[in-house]
Amino acid sequence: MxxxxxxxxxxxxxxxxxxxxxxxxxxxxxxxxxxxxxxxxxxxxxxxxxxxxxxxxxNKNSICERFNDFKNKFNIKEILLLYITLAVFSFGSSTVITAIIYKFNPQKAIKIMNETHYDVNNGLELIGVTISIAILAPILEELVFRRIIFKSFSRNIGIIFGAILSSIIFGALHLDSVKAGAMIFGFIACILYEKYKNILIPMSIHMLNNTIASIFDIVGFFNGTLNKDIVSNINPTKDLIIGSILLIIATIILGKYIYNNRKIFKKKNKTISNEQVNI
Known part of the structure; x- marks a missing residue:
């Protein structure tokens, strides 16, 4: 490509x-x-x-080549472990952040907890949101943030700083409640892309993450709770403790994964003379 x-x-x-x-x-x-x-x-x-x-x-040949390479390299255990850990990190970080904010500004915390990209009022909108979140967003965001931005940055400032900067931008464009989780997700996605040299690897975990989130939205829609605000059962002290425990556990696991793949950040990017790189 x-x-x-x-x-x-x-x-x-x-x-x-x-x-x-x-x-x-x-x-x-x-x-x-x-x-x-x-x-x-x-x-x-x-x-x-x-x-x-x-x-x-x-083209068709390059896409088929990447897909065949993906099938050979795809590690379901690694992807599932990363997904679960990233989900725990995201939940833990958002819980801690909203609990802290709630102690000082309850209304702002509630607003953050109830923010959403779209209001879903009917089945057609639900289908549209599901397609957008579960399919289009992972494909586009991986092409943009990993395939283009991360690779462009890493050629100029190195892989580790390229991963950090592109992940910060990636997280900043997400909802306030998941910014921290999105930044870490972006960083892990950069590692997966650099490790396997195939954009379909980080794209797969991105699709898994968004698909499961969409399933919760679908369940909430049919239960009639999707568009209802969360205004009760908030215990900031309890949430802070639980969120901190989950955050620490997830951070340890992710830290170990990053350490085990530290050689990736020591690679030197070769000059690309023919303007061609792997997808």
Missing amino acids: KKIGVFELIFIEILVCIFTFILFGIIGAITNYNITRLGERIFIDSTLIIILLIYGKA
Whole structure:
């Protein structure tokens, strides 16, 4: 796949957003139908994925080659262990952060606990949100943050700093309640990508994470609790203790995983002369 720089990525995203704004504006003027924010997000994400693959000169052969390589390298035990540990870290960190905030500003803590990307009011919106979160987001975010941003940064400032900086950006763009967890998730995804040289590896754990989150949303939708705010059963002291224990356990396991893969950060990036790198 052809190397894509960060500035090229930004330029492509701006063009896609402008095109989407104009296209949906014309559709709205002709049909008097306003496209929802969810619809816009699905269109933008799908378009970006297609353009990045085409612009990066990914073809059927290269994609099949990556998929076959993925099947040979995929380690289900490693992925499941990382997913569970990352989920525990994310839950523990968000619980600790909201418990601390609740002690000083209860309303802000409740707002953080109930934030969401989209309001789901019907089955069609539920399908759209599920597709966006479980399929499109993992593909696009791995292409953008690992395949493009991480690799671009690592060529200039080294693998470890490239992983840290790209993960900070990745986490900053997520909801406040999961920023810390998203940053660590991004860092582990960088390790997986650098370790296996195949974007499908971190993409698989990303899809697993988002799919399970979507399943909880689906269950909540049919139970009628998805859009209801969490305003009771909040015990900041208890939450702080439980969250801290979970956070410590997850941090130890993730720290050991990072240490065991420390050789990755000592690799020196070779100069890419033919503008081609693995997907």
